[in-house]
Amino acid sequence: MSDRRIPRLLQTPAVVLLLIWMLIPLGMTLYFSFIRYVLNNLRRPEWTSPSLSNWRGVGNYEFVLNSKDFWFAVQNSLFIVGSILFGTVILGILIAVLINKTFPGRGIVRVLLISPFFVMPAVNAVLWINMILDPVLGLNGLAVGGINNLIDNLQTAPVVGGFFSLWPEFEPISFRATQTSAYAVIIMVTWQWTPFAVLIFMTSLQSEDQQQKEAAILDGASAWSQFRFLTLPHLGRPIAIVVMIQAIFHLSLYAEIEIVSRGNGNKNLPYLIGEFANNNIGAASATGIFAVILANIIAIFLLRMIGKTLME
Amino acid sequence: MAIVAQTSRAGRISRATFAWIVALIFFFPIFWMVLTSFKTDADAVKPEFLFFFTPTLENYLNMTENYDYWRFATNSVITSVFATLFTLAVGIPCAYAMAFNPSRATKDVLMWMLSTKMLPAAAVLYPMTFLTKNFLGIYDTHFLLIIVLSLINLPIVVWMLFTYFKEIPKEIIEAGKMDGVNTWGEVKEILIPLAWGGIASTALLCFIFCWNEAYWTVRLTTTEAATLSKLIEGNRAPEGLFFGRLSAVSAAAVGPIVVLGWFCQKQLVQGLTFGAVK
Known part of the structure; x- marks a missing residue:
């Protein structure tokens, strides 16, 4: 009787829930982005509740596009995402090739390598910015202090002392300024996501054609040309997927930025939206729509690639 | 050699x-x-x-x-466990129907589900706060976090289950039908025992993602339902x-999560690349 109806019924809850989850909040964002809507305004109290009579058209979009913060946030988002992608892909390929062949303790090496990926983002940020990168009390500060002490001691040494007294005192890098805290975020996220790239490249290397490789070795191909002409082309698709998935994740990077750079100006789009949302909901919503557009540009390519393999 | x-x-x-x-x-x-x-x-x-x-x-x-570690840890456990259970309860029937009775729309539905995952969370920050605080009154409750965590993980879970279920020969389910087993019986007696490994690792991965989630757990809670992410962030x-x-x-x-993660490395590749890398 119900060959058709039951499967459809079984899918309904999932589809309806996701539809609500997607349409209602996004619809509200779209609506708020076209009206004047602020949380506190004593002179114009009518703006503090959403209403069509406060229609502003594309005014919020113009406001956002004209604000320096927005362009800085876009630029900074792209800089952070780009640097992380570059680091994780290069490190990921190198490490995957390195551990692709068996060696003693390979299982343990894999377990050690994958671990950073499961550390929650909040802990990742707190651990790096305090215990490791702090310029005074973290390992960064302690190591530079140790080097300075060593040089101080060498300066009084008999023969080489004269040479070392020419050396300057080293200054540890502080990762709490605008630019350097972006570097801190890049370092910690690269640390966390390199394991992901390694895992994917390794999975893909397992399916590399070994006979082709052996033939190449017999023909006297060097290790480099094997890598360049066999392995790298084989990794093309996984690289594209790693890049797109990470781009989508890191464009909404939030916890790390919040923890590392509160108040020092190192913002990305999600952080800027959070700042706007403290008062100017209209601007926050318009920025949100821009973020959706940016993510969609990448998502379209990703979905197209996945779609191809879907029904195999 | x-x-x-x-x-x-x-x-x-x-x-x-x-x-x-x-x-x-x-x-x-x-x-x-x-x-x-x-x-x-x-x-x-x-x-x-x-x-x-x-x-x-x-x-x-x-x-x-x-x-006050244990209060936050308890909140993390409650929200992650129930979100995982709820996601599976919604996801298993959906993936089952898609794998064994695919229609022309199945592929599009799957792709659309994935696309919801790609929506930047920050874009809907204020509407979510507004809806849950002023309208529904469920801001900072376990209930809210469970629903939100389920919804952000549902696409991945359906996707992973779908790829596992596809591996099961259709004939086994057909045979069950001949014996007069109803749909619920098919799921309970045939599908779940056969795909047990796949379901377990999907659940494990879903649990890990819920536990580590750090946008909504920070922005939609203050004290009552605050999880470990919120504790560390604070x-x-x-x-x-x-x-x-x-x-x-x-x-x-x-x-605990890092140790759990060691057990599902393989599923991670499948879950995060949506089956595109094998």
Whole structure:
């Protein structure tokens, strides 16, 4: 009787829930982005509740596009995402090739390598910015202090002392300024996501054609040309997927930025939206729509690639 | 085999050594956090106690006093467990129908589900706050977090289950139908026992993602339903004051999950690349 109806019924809850989850909040964002809507305004109290009579058209979009913060946030988002992608892909390929062949303790090496990926983002940020990168009390500060002490001691040494007294005192890098805290975020996220790239490249290397490789070795191909002409082309698709998935994740990077750079100006789009949302909901919503557009540009390519393999 | 033997012994040894060094470097921050958690707050910032110190359990014993750890941990457990169960309850029937009765729309529905995952969370920050605070009155409740965590993980879960279910021969289900088993019976008696491994690893991965989620858990809670992410985020900048105790609470927050993660490395590839890398 119900060959058709039951499967459809079984899918309904999932589809309806996701539809609500997607349409209602996004619809509200779209609506708020076209009206004047602020949380506190004593002179114009009518703006503090959403209403069509406060229609502003594309005014919020113009406001956002004209604000320096927005362009800085876009630029900074792209800089952070780009640097992380570059680091994780290069490190990921190198490490995957390195551990692709068996060696003693390979299982343990894999377990050690994958671990950073499961550390929650909040802990990742707190651990790096305090215990490791702090310029005074973290390992960064302690190591530079140790080097300075060593040089101080060498300066009084008999023969080489004269040479070392020419050396300057080293200054540890502080990762709490605008630019350097972006570097801190890049370092910690690269640390966390390199394991992901390694895992994917390794999975893909397992399916590399070994006979082709052996033939190449017999023909006297060097290790480099094997890598360049066999392995790298084989990794093309996984690289594209790693890049797109990470781009989508890191464009909404939030916890790390919040923890590392509160108040020092190192913002990305999600952080800027959070700042706007403290008062100017209209601007926050318009920025949100821009973020959706940016993510969609990448998502379209990703979905197209996945779609191809879907029904195999 | 002759070819493999050509790689020199020295080459193999140096390769293995190098691999070990890289792995140890990557693991070092986690090791450092665990090591620091056994130091007193005062020792943690003294260079002379970098590696050699008198270990103490004080930081772990005082976690409740210092941070109210167990309240946050309980919230994390409750929200992650129930979100995982709810996601599976919605996801299993959906993936079952898609795998065994695919229609022309199935592919599009799957792709559309994935596309919801790609929506940047920050874009809907204010509507979510507004809806849950002023309209539904469920801001800062377990219920809200369970629903939100389920919805953000539902696409991945459906996707993973779908790829597992596809591997099961259709004939087995057909045979069940001949014997007059109804749909619920098919799922309970045939599908779940057969795909048990796949369902378990999907659940494990979903649980890990829920546990580590750090946008909605931070922005949609204040005190009542606050999870471990919120706890750590709230103690972000101690300026060297509490390195020992902060390390202990961080290690307690990530330890169990890192260990769980070791068991689902393979599923991670499948779950995060939506089956596009095999």
